[in-house]
Amino acid sequence: MTEQRRKERLDRGIKVRTDGLYALMSWRELSYLTLPRLVLILGIIMLPLILPSLYWQRVVSIVCIYALLALSFDFLAHYVGLVSLGGAFFIGVGGYIAAILNTSFGLHPLLTVPIATVCGAVICTVLLLPCLPLRGVYFAIVTLMYPLLLARVIEALDILGGTDGIMGIESFPSQRVEEYLVIALVLLFLFGVRRLVNLDIGLVFRAVKDNDQAVRASGMNVTYYKALGVFIASGLGCLGGACLVHIYMWSGISLFALDFSILPIAATVIGGGGTLVGPVLGCFILVPVSELLRAFGTLRIVFYALILMAFVVFRSEGLMVYGTRKYQQFERWVKV
Amino acid sequence: MSAEPILEIREVTKTFGGILALNRLSFNVYQGDVLGIIGPNGSGKTTIVNCITGFVKPSSGRIFFRGKEISGKPPHKIADMGVARTFQIMRPYYSLPAYKNLVIPLFSPRSKRTGGWRGGGKLGDRNTVSIDILEEIGFERDSYVPYKMASSLPTGYLKRLELARCLALKPDVILCDEVFSGLSMSEIASMVPLIERLQMEGITLVMIEHRLRELFRVANRVVVMNFGEKLTEGTSEEVMADPRVKEAYFGSEEISEVMTYA
């Protein structure tokens, strides 16, 4: 009798056994789950150590800031159902508050960052409150306009440093502290938000995105939960902004630049919306590319915009979703 | 059955642009009732449910729940007071598994206050209690059914899931919008004991239905609507004997002779 062969999934049997508590059954199942996550964490942590120059190490810090923004966008868009077209709004608010706290009140960076995060989140949520009871279109419109308008207002009124910005902001104790702080923050919030969306309150957010009428019929105030979601997302953005001004030691209207609004969205669509880790990885791809394109001026924005448009129009699933699918589909030939 | 109505609908009128959906509709619902609302398509049945539960504001008229006015209040406040509803076009949370669908109403302020159905409103209990509720509702516990994604469940289960979502709130009144539609005879047969059990728990039910035979098995009073107005009300026998009801559904005498329900 001739030998028969068939294709078999590499993870045949393993994937099913990794659901829930059963994952602790054996090392094989454990590693199936933890290996990708370990690779991610170790990879990101090692990055500043293996990169050659100070310039590229700073790029890693900037990547992490964008990653926070991308996390915020993905959470808001795919887990709460609100599309924010103006991440720069959060960065700017957080950044300016941290700058003021540092220069006018003399607070240390390790204090300004948390305070700016919370205060910034409160301010952003309050400013976005009017469009929360309405259809999602209005949220998109208003978030798109706030950064454009705030930049103009600061420039026109010449407050908060005007076009020159606020200078002389303290930086973190050292380069290493700076890098590892933001890396730690990204990892913390990445795993934190992933945990959050599986908690009961995370389920409520997802329900609001899925079907807000049913949530209302269950006796819950949808606007309150949307506001909570916006608070969390804007907190992430303000955190990024606060760290950013301490990295650059300067805060100006460029915090409201389109980069901060568009790049997280592009990173999300490339990395895979809804996966939370995809957008972070997307930033690791896009930010270095944009640094390389910096020589070409605003062409990089054209570049992001075109990518964004292509993904939105062709509804691609993104790298992470594609990758997860493939990870679960590696096959090998086995004898039957 | 107490003397005070639990739900009072008083002269409710609703216009959508040029369309008069409800025209000075008035009726009462008493505690412990199973009230059926019937009428041909377009008679305004779903609109009155929307008005009662706050999804649509009446153009005029008032609605009272336990003596307190609820007309014009937002839907989540009305649900919080104890008036739950199902949706005619089913709306489970498709992206979540079936039992997680129940975690959301168990998370609501009302569940936290009242303890929720079977105590599910308590912190930490929600996932386990939701499986219990689903079992009570008719999902087979030992099978995978409660864990399936809501998007992959057949209609019969989804209808029950809708009811379960209402139950989780420990409501006083459930407004069922066509729960029997789309179900086979055996599925309806298995839902009838469930409804009787709900009635025994003290929940008042208002059921909009087209499946009259099944409805009359459970309903103790029926309101007939036509063109947004109340045509008549009474027990199921009284209502079916009324020639106007037959005319509303079937048109003129000749046709109704042929197609009458027994």
Add this chain to the structure above:
Amino acid sequence: MDIFIYGIFNSISLALMALGFALVYGISRVPNFAHGALYVVTGFLTWGFLRTLHLNYFLSILLAMLITGIVGALIYQLILVRVRGMAISEIIASYAMGLAIIEGFRWWGFKGMTYTLPVFVEGSVTIAGIPIDWQRILVVAVGGAVVGFLWLFTHYTKVGLALRGMAQDERASLMLGIDSDRMAVVAMSFGAMLAGLAAIMLLPLGNIVVEKGYDVLILAIAVCIVGGLGSWMGAVVASFLIGFAQIFTVVYLGAHFQMVVALLAIIITLILRPSGLFGRQKELEERV
């Protein structure tokens, strides 16, 4: 008195800017976030034809508007038609397109303040003691003419009536044989040409700068939200409201508050009456 006159001028300018957006949204329910970009495109095209190719001014204008109309139609046909119906995707796609165009112009070298278009008629006239440029009077005249023309067009011509039908109820129009995609393309080109018209009327009074693209988009959206998304009458009324509000703030508070007025107008509208002044859609009420 000068407040009145400048108010009228400002309002008509806003109306010109906003009508294109209102038209496209009213007819095809597509928010065209590339509106500002189309404004800028016409401006630069006209400049290019006039200064570089040395064509006749009116020929440049005609060509530029035509090309802008074609660009608008292409944006719809190539991109927006694929995301039709998904509101957020439409916004992202059209915004990305507009962004690519505006920033593309900026990268191409159109920076700085040196690009101007000549006015149609030189000189000014004094009305009630205030000198007013002929150009501004022309703007008011053209604005009024546009509103009148649109009214006549949508009430008395076949295409116009088809557009109105689509605006009222797309499905019913489909059943009557009106091709909604084709009408949407027509609406987009009209909208784009209106943006272009606004550009050529208003740009001679200043410079052509890429930032104007964003400003025009913001103002158009503000006017449409205040007036009610989908209502042309609302857009006109709202332009007067915001136009006069802006002039008042310029006179009493300072020139740089103009955009703040637009933002405040949006926020106040969303808080008090989200469907706008004449909005036909009840934003909060949904048929269950």
